[in-house]
Amino acid sequence: MNTIIAFILMFGLLVFVHEFGHFIFAKRAGMLVREFAIGFGPKIFSTTKNETLYTIRLLPMGGYVRVAGDDPEIVDIKPGQHIGVTFNEAGKVNQIIVNNKDKHPDALVIEVENIDLDHRLKMEGYEVGDEQHFSFQVDEKAHFIMDEKPTQIAPYDRQFASKTVGQRAMQLFAGPMMNFLLSIVIFAGLAMIQGVPVKDIEIGSVVENSPAEEAGFQAGDKVVEINGESVGKWSEFEEIVQASPEESVDMVVIRNGEKIPLEVTPALVELEQESFGQVGVVQASEKSFIRSIPYSFQQTYEWSTLILTNLGKLVTGQFSIDMLSGPVGIYDATDQVVQTGFMNFMMWTAILSVNLGIVNLVPLPALDGGRLLFVGLEAVRGKPIDPQKEGVVHFIGFALLMLLMIVVTWNDIQRLFL
Missing domain, CATH: 2.30.42.10 (PDZ domain)
Structure with missing residues (x-):
């Protein structure tokens, strides 16, 4: 039971710190963060605050921050479509009811003629059953209502693609950066307690x-x-x-x-x-407070060098894929470390934090490093890569990473239980 609790706390801390880096720099850049998730799969907890849905999900295999514009927008309103609209006190549209309009008797039902929710925040149309023409301004924080679930619209200036190359690069790099900072803090704390x-x-x-x-x-x-x-x-x-x-x-x-x-x-x-x-x-x-700080940076650097060396061996074939560990292998290692004491467990957490930061910077599709590579190519070319092509590359990369995770997990199970 102690190992289970320790693993959950460690996993939660590492993922939270990583995703918080993405989250806070997305917010600072003015991006709309739709979801901050710990884990993947079905939701076991969710709450919404200040535009963002916070979720804890079933599978402890990572997490994500979903920023508007990262994926195709959820709802696409087209000319000729019938929608319901409601208004705020300023007379701007604050709700766009996509379906189930009969559940909103106070909504004005219109047939859309033109709609721009990216730049002008304006829609035009006719009241259904009437020839009266309407032109409405849409509130920048209006919501789609789809299947009775609200989703905030994302004007272009709130989307990932609207930000400068520097802002996007920083938002992507911030996750690994926070993992390195976490390891530095842990190493410094251990040094102050145990000595340098x-x-x-x-x-x-x-x-x-x-x-x-x-x-x-x-x-x-x-x-x-x-x-x-x-x-x-x-x-x-x-x-x-x-x-x-x-x-x-x-x-x-x-x-x-x-x-x-x-x-x-x-x-x-x-x-x-x-x-x-x-x-x-x-x-x-x-014990030296003054020496603890540079020592924590030194430890983070040394572990980073060791992990990068091993990654290089994996690429050159000196390391076999059978030597990689997934969640099961990490859990088993955590079980062994927990039995040696709290200080060693914190050291293990710091090492895994460094590892998470470095692995995410590897320039592979779907990882932060892969997305940073596309931002870098945009900076060199002077124009972005076609979003659809980039999306396909990241999708394939994510599928391959999931396949690798399955293979590594199966190897862990065979090594430990079979």
Whole structure:
């Protein structure tokens, strides 16, 4: 039960932060946000506030912010169509009843002659059964009433396509950006609580029954030499140890002001398709608010680099698709992390947030990176790509991504349960 709650909270936080980035920059640009959704599929909760429908949906596979103009507008009124209209106090049309007009006895039923809800916000027509001609201004926040469900109209200046290249690019980039910011905040919080690694190669603790304990390492030791070479960075220490499984390594440490030679043989550790050496020590840390901030940026950068490297291996075939994890695999990993403590769970959340940000920036159709690519092409060409062609590309891309998700999920199930 703890894992289920932790997974729901983690998933909800990552998706909410990502979609909130899209949402807030869409609002700042003046776009009409029709829906802010967490999850896909059937709605299990919904509420409407300030023009936007907020929903929580059944399938925990992401989320979305639906901005006016992203998809073809929901209702298309054509000349000759009979519609009902009602008016606000200013005399402007505030409701356009598309069907079920008999349920709105106060509405004026007209036959549409001309209608422009994008730019002029004006409609012309004749009252049904009468030759009287009407010309009405439409309120910019008027609603279609279709099957008794209201949908706000979207004048062109409220649509995604009406905004500048910079505004659209920022709205698309804002989701991944918020994921990076979330990881920075989490890493900074963990650093303030647990401390930041010291700059020297100083041992913070020694694992019981480890090669380091057998070799005589103690907490507080500072490693200054390895195999006769001076060292000063923990990364150098790690690199040599990991590259020397089951090989004797000579080290010199400073303890209480004295140099002490030690000999250690890293144990062989095999993890999936990798093997490396490990001695069983933890780097010393210090609590420092000032160092916590740059450290959080450093951690986000390092994890970003690692994830990008693995993505590159996937593209070049060095990584198999069987090694990818979907929701089931992530849930299983979360279960293991939750059992190791809250701090590790928060670290895992930060790593997944970085991963979500980077994956969404991959220039593939239907992802934020794919849509940013089209905006970039527009900036270079000086004119937008045909919206219908772009829509087809994104639809195909989304279908392929869903297919990939099914394959990855099936692999997770086979790996874990079969």
